[in-house]
Amino acid sequence: MLNWFRKKAEDYFTPHQKQVIVDAIKQAEKQTSGEVRVFVESKCEYVNAIDRAKELFEQLDMHKTEERNAVIVYVALKHRQLAVFADAGIYEKTGANFWNDNVRLMLSHFNKEDYVDGIANVVKEIGEALQTHFPYQKNDINELPDDIVFGK
Numbered sequence: 001m002l003n004w005f006r007k008k009a010e011d012y013f014t015p016h017q018k019q020v021i022v023d024a025i026k027q028a029e030k031q032t033s034g035e036v037r038v039f040v041e042s043k044c045e046y047v048n049a050i051d052r053a054k055e056l057f058e059q060l061d062m063h064k065t066e067e068r069n070a071v072i073v074y075v076a077l078k079h080r081q082l083a084v085f086a087d088a089g090i091y092e093k094t095g096a097n098f099w100n101d102n103v104r105l106m107l108s109h110f111n112k113e114d115y116v117d118g119i120a121n122v123v124k125e126i127g128e129a130l131q132t133h134f135p136y137q138k139n140d141i142n143e144l145p146d147d148i149v150f151g152k
Helices: 015-029 049-059 088-094 096-110 115-133
Strands: 035-041 070-076 081-086 148-150
Touching: 015 035, 015 115, 015 148, 035 115, 049 070, 049 081, 070 115, 081 088, 081 096, 081 115, 088 096, 088 115, 096 115
Parallel strands: 035 070, 035 148
Antiparallel strands: 070 081
């Protein structure tokens, strides 16, 4: 087995664990026009993980959703950093406390090394907020892929 510190980001999770996260994304988006992406990498080269999340948000064209209702869940496993970054449309409707609470929820799971449930539960919470503020529309299309994005 690979040493934890030498693993590539993709190797931190088993195929089943990856599927649990992807299923959480699909379920979260089922009743909303909103979009959720999960980005996992080993190291965060930024001092503040939210800066990295913002950069990835732009690189993944998440700012181009029609209703500005996309959210990225960012995790750097080796450096033990995480962030949740939401576009203006959903952030304005939920406020800072909602996002801070979700970071705390992820941290409570991560502190027990329960990364998959931490990510999946936060995705579920985000999905519920998106459903409340951006319910599914008849002609809704999935604007962004549901797969996990793995960095270095």
